[in-house]
Amino acid sequence: MHLAYPAVLSALLFCTGLYGVLARRNAILVLMSVELMLNAVNLNLVAFDVWLSRAAEETLHSGQALTLFTITIAAAEIGIGLAIVLAVHRNRGTADIDRLRDTAESHDLDSPDSDALAATPSEKAEATA
């Protein structure tokens, strides 16, 4: 199989994921888009590893090994991410990213304390995204 097929597929997957991250409003859908992007990278890693190891005399298949790592970390990440989204949803009753704007630079300094407390999960959500 030519390398172009998995590469194009991977690019398409990545672009889809990117679109999802940028355009979706629901936090869960954003997380799913992130997974798409990760898997596009995984696909690339496997494809290029196969492509490169075909020519080499001896190979460790490090690209495929790295893919295993990525999958593991992605699983852990999505677990934490979903937990955060769940917590935010419990607190706020919504998981709409457009409404989670507590870190915005505000001109009124006398914002209530509840906002400052609520800011913590959204920051983590931001880190996750």
Add this chain to the structure above:
Amino acid sequence: MTTTTLAALVPLLPFLGAAAGLLLGRTAPGFVRPLAVLPTLASLVLAAVVAVRQGGGKAIDAATELTPTGSVPIDLALHIDGFAALVAVLVGVVATCVQIYSTGYLRDDSRYPSYAALVSLFTSAMLLVVYSGDLMVLLVGWEIMGICSYFLVGHYWETPEARAASLKAFLVTKLGDVPFLIGLFALAADAGSFRITRILSTVADGGLDQPTLIALLLLAGVAGKSAQFPLHTWLPDAMAGPTPVSALIHAATMVAAGVYFVARLLPVFEASQAAMVVLAVMAAVTMTGSGLAALAQDDIKRVLAYSTIGQLGYMTGALAVADRGAAVFHLISHGAFKALLFLAAGVIIHAAGTNSLAAMSRMGGLRARVPDAFWTMTVALLALAAIPPFSGFFSKESVLGAAEQAITGHAQGVPGAAGWIVLVAGLVTALLTAAYAMRLWLLAFNGRGTEAPDHGRQPRTMTVVLWVLAVPSLAFGAFAYRVLPDWFGGGDLAPTVATSVLGTGVSLVGGIVTYAAWRHTTSPAARIPLGAVAAHPEADAAQVEAEAIASHAPAYGGVAAAPDPADPGRLLLGPLHRHAAVGFHLDGVYRALFVRPVQAAAGLVRFLDREVVDTYVRGAGALPRWLGIAVRRAQTGNVQTYVSALLAGTVVLAVAAVLFATGA
């Protein structure tokens, strides 16, 4: 011990006393009084021993080089001739009297330890000036006196008058000290040494290039220190200090330093005829002006302050006719009776509870309340008015006699004009002096009205000192005019018949005219009530005086004069009284010439700082602030915006990397 060692100890002992007093004042209050009195007393004894050993013979010179300077050397030098020995004894006597008096006067004062230490330091500085044989070392003492006078005049710093007066005393004397310093440098540059002996030998060889310039520069410093016109204005205001300090400043230290300095370096001044005439004019203006001003003052201490200025005028007058023997003779006798006058005035202020003559003249029986002050002050006033046989008569006649000799051409190198100026001004001042002395005596001791309040007996320390000082005021002159010429190695100091008759005549006329004026005005005095007395008459003298000073301006409308129509001075001076009371508006002139421009310059600097410099600083801060506001706008809180920006940045970097890699 050698005479040199003793002489070195004379200024050192009060200095050590001052240091110990300042260190121990708070921890060991019991030692403060002995530490104040004993070192001064010991240095008086040592000064007397030095004087006896020196005995008017050859001058004692000793020097040790302080440090190699590379150019003109500065030596720790002693130069003790008859003048130095006798003036040091005077300083010791007055300082000891003042220290003893102060223990009573500032009995309950909380700041007494620092006060006593500063008086000791003041004494030590004056003794240093007196004994020093090196002009730089002399200058050290000279400047220490300046700073001590600042602290002591401002002793009652709770009152605004004292604060202003201490600043004024410091600034005005400094104004004279700057030219003085330049003059000293010019003198040392010509002579190649700061040693007085070498400078005098240089002058004798005609080695001075610019005698007039140097003499005039030095005169500025002397005028500031010795309160001569036009730098005398600090002295009357310095009356806001405690009375013993006034006695010390006026009698022995500070103001005497200027006259003494000229007496030491008289040949330098004699080298320039112009300087001698300037000195004579300065003395004449000072004498007559201060006599008129003294006649118009209401504060008893301000009368004495103006009289000090006038008597210093006599001394500079004697120097202007190149007779330093007469000048130092008058310095010594004046030191004794002026210290007595001030200390007696302190007792009177304490007893009367006011420093206003107008209030005292409406107070009966003050004479009986303070008999010691009455009798000693009478003696001192007679000495001040130069009535024979009191000491002031002989010393003043020696000054007038010197002026007469200058006129008749017996004195060498003295312009006759200087002689005429000094003689005429001296006679006019003798008239005025007798007049204000008489006025002071009549108003203070012959008041009629309610009885003076009884505050009990004055402390013994205060009254005994008066009698000690009354002895030289009474007898020093008649004894000294025969002895002093040996010490001073100079001309005859005996009074001549012509000037004696003339001087005593005008003094008597002044006294009698004032008495007549007083008789004329005394009847309405009782009808016009006037006067305010201290709120705490039972307190110690220092607090009574502080209250009297603070209440003078609110009670009488000014620190100098009182609106008293029964004042004989007002009758005698007529329309001149208004101007004389404020010192002939010299303060106003200074205000217009110096104070206003300085304040305007300060306003300009303030404007430049606030409006110009600050504008740049604020401008420098404005740009970062605006940038910060702009950057803050990017923080929308929307995660997707951030990711979009991240993507855009990545794309831009990628494109740039590709372009760079392909070399486009």
